[in-house]
Amino acid sequence: MIPQLFSFLILLNSASAYFINEEECLNYTVYPVQYELKLIPHILRDGTSYLDCDITITVIANARQVQMIELDAKDLEIHRESVKVFKNEVNIISSVRPYEYDRRMGKLYLYLREELEPYSERNTQYYIKMFFRKFLKSDEVDDGIFFVKYEEAGRQKSMIATRLSPDRAKYFFPCFQNPQFEAVFRFKVLLPNTADDQLSDTSLTVAEELQRHSQKDYQTAIQYIPSPQVAVHQVGFHHSDFASKSVSATLTNDTLTLWAPSTHLAKHMFILKFGQSVLDVIQEYSSGNRPLVNGPINIVAMPKTIETYEAGSWNLLTVGEHKLSNIPQYTSIMQKEQMSYLLTQQLSRIWLGNPGEVERTRWKQEWFKEGMATYFGYYFLSQSGRSFWDMSVYGLQTRNKAMMLDWRPETPNLESFNRTLAINIPSRYHPLVSYKTAALIWMVENWLGSDKFHRALVNYLNTRRGKFVSVEDFTTFLQSETVECEFFKGYTVSDVLSSWFRQPGYPVVKATVYRNQDTQDIVYLEQKQFTFSNVTRGHHKYLIPISYFTQYTENCFNCFQPKFTIADSGYTFKENLNGGWIILNRNASGYYRVNYDNVTWKMIVNTLNSPERYRINALNRAQILNDAFALYMSGDITYELAMEIVSSLEHEDSYVVWDAVLSGYQMLKIDGAVGKMTKQLYNEWKMLLREVISNVYRRVYNDIDRDDRIRMFRTRIITFACSIGHAPCLRDLEPALHQVTRSLYDPDLRQICYFTLLNRSDGYDSIKTVNSFEREDFNTAERLAKEEVRFFYRLPVERLRPMPLIESSTVTTFTPVTAIKPVPREKASSSNSIHRWSDAAIMSAFALIAFINW
Known part of the structure; x- marks a missing residue:
């Protein structure tokens, strides 16, 4: 702990310079360097709870003529006489009008009797001090900090927890609620020792515990080491009477510690062991012994219905207890799969970059990180040894889920979220960002080949540790590592991905075969934007990587290593079909739908209804069925043809096909579709x-x-x-x-x-x-x-x-x-x-x- 504490002293001296150099912060006149919180949590036996807190915020100024400091604070009882702003040891708060608290807007204005001096080599810093009380509400997650009642061994107990994303930190303590501001946090927790307080000695924050000691009038004082630089929405606090179990990764010193009521720990052992296996998979994949974080990863089982982890958390993960419990008589298989995926996705977020890294990795586009975390969530789940399916099944699911969300004309493109933090992506678009990005990554993986793709991907992530990651940098590196896989007509991986990131929606490719019995058949491809509605389809031209296979592959040119894309409205090529069908989008990995001419459709349907249906692999059978529902509802194929395609399911026995059908069935319920x-x-x-x-x-x-x-x-x-x-x-x-x-x-x-x-x-x-x-x-x-x-x-x-x-x-x-x-x-x-x-x-x-x- 002492070396970490020594590192903090160096960090504190340089922290101000960090903020001055951050371009996005130059327009702000005052911003924080450090928050110091002394917390006294009270969980009373009568079922109420509140929090007393002394706070000191170290700030610096970036402009002249600043005589008012604006803070965010909501539903806090601030002690009037405690509000002070110190320059050195002199309080410069105005004695006539010290502050104004706009409770409705959640704003706290501090008025000064002299202007702030801009930060300079003289190291001019100011210290905002105050005391406040926060009365906690039961189960009110929207308040950021709340208490939850639960039962353990027949006794009623309570716990205090925080959920500060996306903008709830102001409900916890007065702060600068700007996600671009990062500061060091220093916590001290004083445990009360009165007859009215529940005995609780488990306190967790975003930093490791340094020491415990007795203090006058209190049961215990807990001191924590200074945290890394974090934004206020990444701060967390937990206080309870919970017990814990821990497991460690095999290759590194990463530790997962799960906290829950002592009588509940046994039912969480499945997810704890599963998390250990995921850590091992991640470390094996990354080909190194670099720990995910500097310290343990605490997982708190909340006795409340909370469905997901907070995206910005890295060492204090809170989620509903039912998302961590495997009880055979209560936990369904769907819930078991979902809890496994959610933990894997969160560990993937942590692995991709977090404040607790020894060298901080930062992502310039957080939507890209979210999509990458979703992709790796499924990939590591498939590799964990406890997986339900392989990556091809999960990849197809991300494709189908994204396409169900990505067809509306008003849906934005992915790059429109470039300056948006993960916590600020609107909830209606968050699944789109996650699933579409993951589906596009899976498309590129299938095009380049899994081995080649993952070798390049892990090399890239390892070289960017402690640096910035961006879409442009990633695609450039991927192209340099896989230069022999350059797309037809000179298109690069960067070109292809950019065409999907910068344009909304996705296309449908129409394949028309002009059959000639004497010479090679001619296949004509054309693309148009897909939509279910009657509105004019957008004039977007996607760079579509085309892969295909044919019914009779003996003389097929490109059935095994296709190397071309279509970018324009039309593209023609020759192929030996020998009187059979052609199916585009091999393994259903491409992020597009496919339509065919009537003759080709009839041939495909005949095969699906015959014992030779296994000539078409399960992924493509799934794609054909899912596309059939979509093309019918969009008006691209007739009712009779759609029914005929779906009728081929009579002898289908593949999970991946039926899963795609269940997804396709939901398209029948789309409002405003052409297929009335x-x-x-x-x-x-x-x-x-x-x-x-x-x-x-x-x-x-x-x-x-x-x-x-x-x-x-x-x-x-x-x-x-x-x-x-x-x-x-x-x-x-x-x-x-x-x-x-x-x-x-x-x-x-x-x-x-x-x-x-x-x-x-x-x-x-x-x-x-x-x-x-x-x-x-x-x-x-x-x-x-x-x-x-x-x-x-x-x-x-x-x-x-x-x-x-x-x-x-x-x-x-x-x-x-x-x-x-x-x-x-x-x-x-x-x-x-x-x-x-x-x-x-x-x-x-x-x-x-x-x-x-x-």
Whole structure:
């Protein structure tokens, strides 16, 4: 600890210079160098809580004629006589008007009796001092600092915690709420020793504990070493009576310490061991023994429903306890996968750069870091030895998730977030930034080859430690490391990625084959921006890396190592198709959709319906099915062709394909799409899907293997089958519906049980949630049920479609138009059950309107 303390003294002398040299801070007249907080937390036995604090802020000035200091402070009780501003040892606060506190705006104005002197070689610093009290509210996460009640061994206890992102630090202490300002933090915590206070001796901050000692009138005084330079939203404080368990990485001295009530620790061992395996994977990947942080990484299991980690945290990670617990009778397989991914993503953020590094790595574009952390979150998860799927499955999922968000004309491009911190990315765009960036990185990986790509990527990150990382620098380095993989027509990796970063949305590529039986076939490619709406498609031209394979590969030119891109509206090349199909976007890694001419579509569908369907790998089968839903709703293919493509699912048994179908099904509910949905059309789609899911449903329902992948597949299929009214699924679910009302159930089926019950007029009253796992699934089911009701309620009732005229030499007849496979091949009784349930569901949907409004 002593060498670190000595380093701080050097840091403090140079800290001011750091801020003066930061370009973005030159327009500010006063900014902080150090915060010193002496905290006295009170958790009273009567169920209330408050925090007393003495604060000293060391500041410097950057301009003349400054006679007022503006701070951010919200809901703080400031002791009037304590407010002082010292120059050396002289208080220069105005005695006539010392300060003004605008409680509504959250602003604290300090008035001085003399102007501040700009910082110079004389080391002119000022010290703002005050005492304040913060009354804490129970479970109010939006207040930044709050207390949470919980039960341990039959006793009621409380804890204090902070969640200061994105702009909640002002609820904790008076500060300069500017995310560009970084300062050193020095904490001292005094533990009260009164009969009214709960005995709590666990206090965590963003710095390591230096020492504990007794102090008059207090149980203990805890001193912490000075923190690194951090922004106020990265500060954290935790105070409780928690216990801990720790694990260490194999190759470095990185330590994960998980804090929770002592009786709860056992259920967190899965995630703790998992985190250890992820640390080992990261260190093996980075080919070095460089620790992620200088000190332990504390993970706090909050006895409250908090869904995610704070992006800026690196050594004090707080999240809801249910996101860290693996309890077989309560934790579903979906929750288990999600908790694993969230921790892996957070550790990836820390690895990519954090204030606790020995040499600080900074990212100029934090949206790029967020996308990279999402990509590595999935990549390290797939490599951890406890993974559910490999990276190809996760890569396709990021592609599909991003495309569902990226089609609206008003959606911004990624580079529009260049000056935005991760905490300031609007919540409606945060998934887009994360998933789209990750999908584009996965596209480049597949183009260059995984080994070559990852070798270049880790070399880049290792060379940039302690420096700045930028998109431009990254793409330039990647190009230099993979120069032999230069794209056709001289396009570089930088060119390709820039065309996607600087333009919103994504394209659909139309492949038209001009077939010639005597010579090579000619393939004509053209691109246009994809959108579901009727608005004019943008004139964006993406640099699209084209890869493909053919039905008969014997004489195929570029099936294995394609090396060209299309940038203009049209591109033509020759290929030996030998009377077969061509499929673009090999392994579905490209961030674009593909449409074909009718003949090629028919050939592809014929293959999908034949035993030769495995000529098309699962990733491309998934892409074809997902694209079919999208192209139908965007008006690019007909209803009949879309139904025919989806009908090929009848014998599909791949998780990745069905996962893409489930994602595609949600596109049927897009408002304002060209493919106008009606009640009749929507029911026809559900009838078809009930039919094609029949085979795979029966197979997975009878599979009771507890392997994680089988559980995941089983859960997804049963949930989808029951949600679309598949009669055998609803019959099989009946016992589970009775069990879930008594809290005796298969947790993997809990969400669909809630959803089904909510679609019954009396189902709401029978649902009881007693823990965070159940509440999470109930909230999801309730949201989906409301969305389904609202969607179906808005759909117009379609008039009978005109019947085509059939000419005959004898009589003229009218034949009704039917779907490709309009009648399920289930038994008649099952079919009747489906219709009865569907009618009941529709009727109950209208009954739920009152519940939704309530």
